[in-house]
Amino acid sequence: MLSSRIGILGGGQLGLMLLQAAIDWNLDIHILDPDAHAPCKSIAPHFQQGSLQDFETVYEFGKNLDIITIEIEKVNVEALEKLEKEGKKIYPQPAVIRKIQDKRIQKQFYADHNLPTADFILTEDRNDAAKHADFLPAFHKLGKDGYDGRGVQRIQTEEDFAKAFDQPGLLEKSVDFDKELAVIVARNAQGDVNCFPSVEMVFHPEHNLVEYLFAPAEIGADVAQKAKDIAIATAEALGIVGILAVELFLTKDGNILINEVAPRPHNSGHQTIRANATSQYEQHWRAILGLPLGDTLALAPSAMVNLLGEDGYEGPAVYEGMEVLLATKQVYPFLYWKAITKPFRKMGHVTILDQDIPSLKKKVAFVKNHIKVKSK
Amino acid sequence: MLSSRIGILGGGQLGLMLLQAAIDWNLDIHILDPDAHAPCKSIAPHFQQGSLQDFETVYEFGKNLDIITIEIEKVNVEALEKLEKEGKKIYPQPAVIRKIQDKRIQKQFYADHNLPTADFILTEDRNDAAKHADFLPAFHKLGKDGYDGRGVQRIQTEEDFAKAFDQPGLLEKSVDFDKELAVIVARNAQGDVNCFPSVEMVFHPEHNLVEYLFAPAEIGADVAQKAKDIAIATAEALGIVGILAVELFLTKDGNILINEVAPRPHNSGHQTIRANATSQYEQHWRAILGLPLGDTLALAPSAMVNLLGEDGYEGPAVYEGMEVLLATKQVYPFLYWKAITKPFRKMGHVTILDQDIPSLKKKVAFVKNHIKVKSK
DSSP: OTTTTEEOOOOOHHHHHHHHHHHHHTTTEEEEEEEEOOTTTTOSSSEEEEOOOHHHHHHHHHHHHEEEESSSSOOHHHHHHHHHHHTTTTTHHHHHHHHHHHHHHHHHHHHTOOOOOOOEEEESSHHTTTTGGGOOEEEEESOOOOOOTTTEEEEHHHHHHHHSSSSSEEEOOOOOEEEEEEEOOOOOTTTTTEEOOOOEEEOTTOOOOOOEEEEEEEHHHHHHHHHHHHHHHHHHHTOEEEEEEEEEEEESSSSSEEEEEEEEOOOTTTTTHHHHHSSSHHHHHHHHOOOOOOOOBBOOOOEEEEBBBBBBEEEEEEEEEHHHHTTTTTEEEEOOOOOOEEEOOOEEEEEEEEOHHHHHHHHHHHHHHEEEEEEE | OOOOEEEEOOOEEEEEEEHHHHHTTOOOEEEEEOOOOOTTTOSSEEEEEOOOSOOHHHHHHHTOSSSSEEEESOOOHHHHHHHHHTTTTEEEEEHHHHHHBBBHHHHHHHHHHHBBBBEOOOOOOHHHTHHHHHGEEEEEESSBBBBBBBBBBEESGGGGGGGSOSSSEEEEOOOEEEEEEEEEEEOOOTTOOOOOOOEEEEOTTTOOSEEEEEEESSOOHHHHHHHHHHHHHHHHHTOOOEEEEEEEEEEEEEEEEEEEEHHHHGGGGTHHHHHSOHHHHHHHHHHHHOOOOOOOBSSOOOHHHHHHHOOHHHHHEEEEEEHHHSSSEEHHHHHHHHSOOTTOOOEEEEEEEOOOOOHEEEEEEEEHHHHHHEEO
16 A cells, blocks of 8 residues: 555645655655645645646546545545546545535534534525524534635624625534534544544634644543544544544533534644654554554644734745744744745644643743744 | 755755755755655755766756755765855865765874774775784774775784775774764754764674664763763864764773764664654754754654665565554654665664663564565
């Protein structure tokens, strides 16, 4: 399996970190991305510019490969289905991607499999959504193509329905939560599963992007076990082969609800590169190559800070403050090979190790104060 | 400094691991190597095929870059000197490379700087060497171009002088040593220095290649301190900017002698990628980019097993036993992107972490028994 020709749909930062892990095993990686300057461009052994959503492009890309995976869900599933029928290994499987691509199908899947999630109503358009004032406060979520904080609107009052999407979506009841957690679970073709330790995510107050996270989450052992059980149950219900990132709400009354899942390495697992015996990227390769899953042991408590493009700056990126970061012990910046910064664009992240969560949080504050992504 | 155009002379496995580390910081790396299929070829953002020993090739390669480093000592130093005069940053400095390239100059340098090393006599040719029967047992070492066990002959009896090199070299008195150690020291342009923990090397009985090593070495704190002091004194005497790997003998009477040094990341530091807070590769970038040196703390005891091409096999490489290795916790194979295996060629290595040295040694035996590099 290690000599397979492997394709990745998408050449962004997740692809880049998959590539970096693939170097260890001399994996033959082929990348498809619509952007000629995608992060993977300079590093990938084989890079092809092309649409991820065009049937012919995806099919032709996959035709000469043995295994195809993704680093983004928004891909042409029909082409993957055809490739799968022709005997290619497509992991995660097209049927899994199809379920997750559309948040409506995803939510219904949880309901059908008794997987805990916030109450919801499927809606066809804005007018349809607006019929459910009794369901507020809620979030209106676009069925397809939401990404990185886009595709979600908070609906607190009837007036807010003006902001609802005029396309198929769902209205999800606001959850009174205490924390947001994530558990990354891996499942290989043999059906083995294991989880990374739970992480606790802290969101940017305005931009609906993870500002930083830390692991292990500050939760009791019982809650951690429940989160892990739900993540594993979800992976098994989907039958996924690969990494599944499961984002969860811990409600104020101690329940755990699934927020959403991603069938690929995830922002909430970057820190595993430095902090865990196996990284989520290596784990993804293990899962899809049919290898034994790696040890997810945390060697140290860790935090991860997203480096977002500073508001008000757009253009060639400059990372201010790198020297200060690099002078701090066990602080690891990772830059994403994106030439152009834009406000709130994910431009990199910083992994931080330390002996305990309070020390980690101090370093998080330090890192956030000292590094800025601006433009020339 | 992070936006500099950086060149590496040599695109072998050390270059590959330098590249892999450089991905974290989005470094713009250009590689020169004579082999069109060098390990770095598929991964390097920029790869140029060309001789490392040809003045024009090296000079033209370096002319459009800001910083040039090496992953092999056998390079055209005159070209690097010219580039240095023209204002390029060449780290390690050409003057350092020149001293280390020739083992005669290297040994004389230790003697001149009161750095402890085995007694030696410089010899011009075979006949000259054969005049020193009273100096036996000894090793005859070629002045220039020795590499990976080549360029060294054991001379125990007068008859053995027939194997002495008929070129300038040196006769080094055999050292009655207890262990072979290595200390990797880094020095940046500001003059900051720090060391990785001492490693203990175990050599293949016949092939004069490291079979495996482990860290920390099984030596007392006083010996460890002495080894570290000698490594730092050597780096400072050379004034090197970059990584210096210092190979040492621990004699049976408790003395430490310098065997030889390498002015670049080294085989004896591969395990730092997985085991230490900073890898030797990241440390090299820090040193030559004028950044603060990273924390060398070992997160766990570690071992490293070289994967050598199995005797009797030459051709397209096949790594037998990878699955067994990958099913073992905290065992990390790293393959070198070399298409062709040859007997005893360095084809990869395996890093092993465990809680103590006895457990590590058991895993070393397991790894050695289960992975073989053969040909198709």
